[in-house]
Structure formats: C-alpha cells, structure tokens
Amino acid sequence: MLTPERQQLILESVKNHHTVKIKDLVNQTGSSESTIRRDLDQLEQKGLLQRVHGGASLLQTASEELSMGEKSIKNAQEKESIALHAASLIKDGDCVFLDAGSTTYAMIPHLRDKEIIVVTNGLNHLDLLSEHHIKTYVLGGLVKHRTQAVIGTGAMQTLQQYRFDKCFIGANGIHATDGYTTPDPEEAAIKQAVIHHSRQRYILADHTKFEQVSFTKFAELHEADIITDDFELELNPYKEKTTVKVVTT
Amino acid sequence: MLTPERQQLILESVKNHHTVKIKDLVNQTGSSESTIRRDLDQLEQKGLLQRVHGGASLLQTASEELSMGEKSIKNAQEKESIALHAASLIKDGDCVFLDAGSTTYAMIPHLRDKEIIVVTNGLNHLDLLSEHHIKTYVLGGLVKHRTQAVIGTGAMQTLQQYRFDKCFIGANGIHATDGYTTPDPEEAAIKQAVIHHSRQRYILADHTKFEQVSFTKFAELHEADIITDDFELELNPYKEKTTVKVVTT
DNA sequence: TCATTTGCAATCAAAAACTATCAAAAACTT
DNA sequence: AAGTTTTTGATAGTTTTTGATTGCAAATGA
Numbered sequence: 001m002l003t004p005e006r007q008q009l010i011l012e013s014v015k016n017h018h019t020v021k022i023k024d025l026v027n028q029t030g031s032s033e034s035t036i037r038r039d040l041d042q043l044e045q046k047g048l049l050q051r052v053h054g055g056a057s058l059l060q061t062a063s064e065e066l067s068m069g070e071k072s073i074k075n076a077q078e079k080e081s082i083a084l085h086a087a088s089l090i091k092d093g094d095c096v097f098l099d100a101g102s103t104t105y106a107m108i109p110h111l112r113d114k115e116i117i118v119v120t121n122g123l124n125h126l127d128l129l130s131e132h133h134i135k136t137y138v139l140g141g142l143v144k145h146r147t148q149a150v151i152g153t154g155a156m157q158t159l160q161q162y163r164f165d166k167c168f169i170g171a172n173g174i175h176a177t178d179g180y181t182t183p184d185p186e187e188a189a190i191k192q193a194v195i196h197h198s199r200q201r202y203i204l205a206d207h208t209k210f211e212q213v214s215f216t217k218f219a220e221l222h223e224a225d226i227i228t229d230d231f232e233l234e235l236n237p238y239k240e241k242t243t244v245k246v247v248t249t
Numbered sequence: 250m251l252t253p254e255r256q257q258l259i260l261e262s263v264k265n266h267h268t269v270k271i272k273d274l275v276n277q278t279g280s281s282e283s284t285i286r287r288d289l290d291q292l293e294q295k296g297l298l299q300r301v302h303g304g305a306s307l308l309q310t311a312s313e314e315l316s317m318g319e320k321s322i323k324n325a326q327e328k329e330s331i332a333l334h335a336a337s338l339i340k341d342g343d344c345v346f347l348d349a350g351s352t353t354y355a356m357i358p359h360l361r362d363k364e365i366i367v368v369t370n371g372l373n374h375l376d377l378l379s380e381h382h383i384k385t386y387v388l389g390g391l392v393k394h395r396t397q398a399v400i401g402t403g404a405m406q407t408l409q410q411y412r413f414d415k416c417f418i419g420a421n422g423i424h425a426t427d428g429y430t431t432p433d434p435e436e437a438a439i440k441q442a443v444i445h446h447s448r449q450r451y452i453l454a455d456h457t458k459f460e461q462v463s464f465t466k467f468a469e470l471h472e473a474d475i476i477t478d479d480f481e482l483e484l485n486p487y488k489e490k491t492t493v494k495v496v497t498t
Numbered sequence: 499t500c501a502t503t504t505g506c507a508a509t510c511a512a513a514a515a516c517t518a519t520c521a522a523a524a525a526c527t528t
Numbered sequence: 529a530a531g532t533t534t535t536t537g538a539t540a541g542t543t544t545t546t547g548a549t550t551g552c553a554a555a556t557g558a
C-alpha cells in the first residue's frame with residue numbers, strides 16, 4: 001500500500017467519523033503502528049488533522065468544538081463497552097441487522113473475520129464494513145441527509161425480504177411504560193419492522209436514554225433485550241419487563 | 250510495447266486507481282523496472298502525475314486534499330467536461346438515475362440547487378449528494394466492496410419501483426456491433442434494467458472506451474445516446490446507429 | 499495515591515525502492 | 529552493411545521506508 005493511498009484513507013476515516021484510533025488504522029491498512037504514527041505526524045504537520053492521544057481527530061474551529069464535538073466524544077467510552085458486548089453476541093453464521101447510529105457503528109471493528117451477513121440502513125457503516133471484509137447488504141430508499149440513514153417505504157419494502165437472527169437497534173428513549181422511542185417516525189418504522197423480523201432483538205443505549213420518552217414509539221419494553229452501561233439508576237422497573245444486560249465501562 | 254502506449258497505460262492506471270505501484274506496472278506492461286521509472290520521471294516532468302516512493306499518484310492541490318469530498322474526481326479533464334454537459338441536460342422536476350462510477354460522480358457538483366430527485370447505486374455518491382442537498386434515493390442490495398456499488402437481486406427489485414426521466418450510465422466498452430459492455434454481470438444487469446425504465450438514456454464515456462468490448466453486454470448502441478469527449482477517432486459508425494454528443498475539453 | 503495499562507518517542511536493523519551507470523539490443527542513418 | 533543513436537534491462541551502492549524494540553509518559557482504575 002502506497003503512502004498517499006494510506007494517508008488518503010486516514011483522512012477519509014477522520015472526516016467520516018470525527019475521530020479515529022491508531023489501532024483501527026493499523027487493522028484497516030495492515031501497516032504497523034510506527035507507520036501510522038508517522039503518517040499522522042505528517043498529516044498534522046500539513047494541518048490536515050489533529051493528533052490526539054491514541055489516534056487523531058478533525059481539527060475543529062472553537063465554535064464547532066463547543067456545539068457538537070464535545071457531545072459525540074463524551075459518551076464514547078460507554079458506547080465502546082456496549083458495542084463490544086453486543087458484538088460478542090454475534091456468532092459465525094449469523095445474519096444480523098445493524099441499525100444506523102454511533103453505537104452500532106462502534107460494533108463493526110469487533111466483527112472482523114466473523115463469518116456473518118450484515119444488513120444495515122446506516123450509510124456511514126458501509127465504509128467500515130467494507131474495510132473489515134464483512135458481507136454487507138444495504139437497505140434501499142430515501143437517504144436522510146442529517147443522519148445518513150436510509151428510510152422510507154423503499155427501505156420498508158427491501159426489509160420484507162430479510163429475516164434476521166439478531167438485530168441491534170438504537171433508541172433515543174427508554175421508558176418503563178412508554179417502551180422504546182425515537183424522534184423520527186420514518187426511522188421508527190424501520191426499527192419496528194426489523195424487530196418483527198428478528199429472532200433475537202437487542203436495544204443498545206447508554207444510561208442517558210433511560211427515563212426518556214421521544215416522539216415515536218417503535219416497540220414495547222418486553223420486545224427486546226437492553227444492553228446498557230453501568231450507572232446509579234434503579235433498573236428494577238425495567239428488569240421486571242425485559243432482560244437488561246449491564247456492561248461496566 | 251511502444252513508449253507512448255506504455256505511458257498512456259500508466260496514465261490511465263493512475264487516473265483510475267488514484268495511485269499505482271511500480272511493481273504492478275512492471276507486471277502489466279512486461280517492461281523492466283528501469284523503463285517504468287524512466288516513464289514515470291518523464292510523466293512527472295510533464296506535470297501529468299506525482300512521483301511517490303514505490304509508484305506514482307495523481308497530483309492533488311492542497312485544497313483538494315482538504316475538501317476531499319470530491320476525492321475520486323481524478324484529474325480527468327475529459328470526465329469533467331462530459332459530466333458538465335450531462336448535468337446541463339437535467340432540468341428541474343426531473344427524476345434521474347446516476348450510475349456508480351467516477352464520471353457520474355463528477356456530475357454531482359453541477360446539480361446543486363436543482364429541484365430534482367436522484368436515484369443511484371453508487372455509495373460513494375451519497376456523501377456528495379448530501380452535501381449538495383439533493384434529494385436522493387439509494388438502491389438496496391449487496392454492497393460490492395471494490396467499487397462501492399450496490400448490486401444483486403435486491404437492487405434489481407428496488408429498481409422495479411422506479412421510473413426515470415433520464416439516466417446516466419457508465420460503460421467500459423462501446424463497440425459498433427457489440428454495443429455497450431461492462432466487466433461485471435451484476436452491474437450490467439442493473440444498467441440494463443435502468444435503461445429499460447428511463448425515457449431518455451445517456452452513456453457517459455471518455456474516448457478510451459470506444460472500440461472496446463468488455464465481458465457483459467447491457468444494451469445495443471441505439472438504446473442510448475452517447476456523451477463523450479473530442480478526439481481523432483472516426484465516429485461515423487456510431488453516429489449511424491445512435492446520437493453522439495461530443496464535448497470539447 | 500499507587501499500580502497497571504496504554505500510548506508515545508527514539509532508535510535500529512532489515513527490506514524496499516531509488517539513483518547512476520553501463521552494456522546489450524533495437525532502431526535509425528548514411 | 530556499418531556506424532550511430534536511442535531505448536532498454538541489469539547491477540551496485542545509496543537512500544528511504546518500514547516494523548520491531550525499548551524505556552518513558554500519560555491515562556486509567558482500584
């Protein structure tokens with residue numbers, strides 16, 4: 001792999017995902033850690049990215065940093081733990097659905113070399129899935145620009161053709177009586193349909209999502225297991241109705 | 250193998266793959282390493298590519314590296330002209346299909362602010378379409394890793410739902426009697442289906458594609474108009490059978 | 499806080515690629 | 529056909545790139 005090619009790949013990765021880990025780049029490129037470090041140094045020298053401990057990030061203007069950058073980095077650790085556990089549930093031969101969203105995205109590096117089929121509506125996921133040589137199907141339909149997810153009736157129809165062993169779904173709200181909710185009705189419809197086509201269903205959510213109710217309900221609590229991170233909240237009301245797996249960060 | 254022929258091949262290779270290794274060129278041409286080195290030096294001298302350790306890459310301006318949304322717009326001046334003309338054919342209200350591939354990709358910046366609907370099977374296209382706020386539908390189906398295109402029966406089924414005012418298709422080979430051809434049968438099937446669902450059909454191809462025949466035929470010459478760039482080749486055999494629009498670079 | 503883990507910088511040896519040079523082969527001239 | 533020029537391929541020595549290692553610094557977790 002030639003230097004410009006490698007560095008281009010790094011830049012793409014940073015651009016798409018805001019941050020990138022050296023380890024992931026080592027996996028994706030097959031180069032050594034040293035080489036990646038050197039590349040990152042050069043790219044930082046050129047002012048094309050920002051070197052950080054363990055990887056690199058987009059350089060952000062002060063204003064951007066305040067608004068959105070902070071938030072996406074904040075829960076990274078919890079998301080990583082949740083993703084790691086979720087990925088461990090997937091066995092060779094499984095056919096799984098990965099919802100769009102950052103937590104499911106974090107699962108992908110842990111799927112490397114598994115003999116599985118992944119179906120997703122998350123367009124951001126596709127690059128990383130490709131890089132990890134995972135057989136991937138994408139739903140067709142309207143591209144929702146803000147979240148880079150596929151939605152709409154087209155996606156629903158594509159979905160009719162598939163049945164999943166396991167699905168991994170994100171939720172914006174989890175509530176003891178109101179179930180699982182998400183802001184966009186179109187996305188909710190997809191999540192609902194996926195759940196109905198899966199043998200085992202998992203909701204991935206960090207602790208900020210509990211006790212929250214968003215606009216559109218897509219399933220009852222008992223229709224899926226919850227994977228979340230460790231925190232102080234009383235989980236018993238949820239545990240009465242479904243399985244809750246708590247991972248420690 | 251003659252020098253101009255060899256150098257042309259090198260340029261094509263760089264254009265198509267963004268970077269190229271000397272070893273690969275040695276294999277492809279059967280020439281020695283020394284010869285390839287000399288060619289690369291000459292081509293760099295002429296400003297046609299960028300020499301790098303182990304091979305060569307496209308020359309990129311710093312601004313391109315930064316924006317990079319438009320990465321795969323190789324230096325291809327021809328492609329740019331072709332794309333520009335093709336884009337000018339699209340009117341507000343049109344519903345168009347954009348094939349995967351770099352020439353159709355180059356059309357996207359010229360579609361900004363048009364009131365249109367785009368359907369595509371090119372995953373690389375989606376980012377740029379988003380950036381330009383174009384309403385976009387993507388075909389569903391198997392993700393072909395190498396070309397980042399969607400293929401397979403899933404894509405074919407998604408396609409059944411759509412009818413297009415215009416479609417813009419790439420071809421690897423154009424031949425007076427063998428029609429339009431492309432290497433991958435799966436991709437050919439998509440192209441064929443798209444053509445049958447479009448009122449107006451355009452094939453985008455730079456001059457290197459003429460007199461070429463690739464593995465899978467997806468349409469007869471007369472089934473689509475050709476948009477290509479200016480060159481010395483005798484076009485009459487083609488003009489007898491279909492409309493050929495030649496744009497000057 | 500201290501211990502442990504993880505990432506980092508510096509260094510070094512091996513591998514790969516580069517440069518320069520030269521002789522053989524091919525093409526061109528006369 | 530003989531001589532000249534150009535192109536080509538091979539070689540030897542140098543440079544660049546790469547990956548591994550080691551000791552140090554930073555982050556993490558108890």
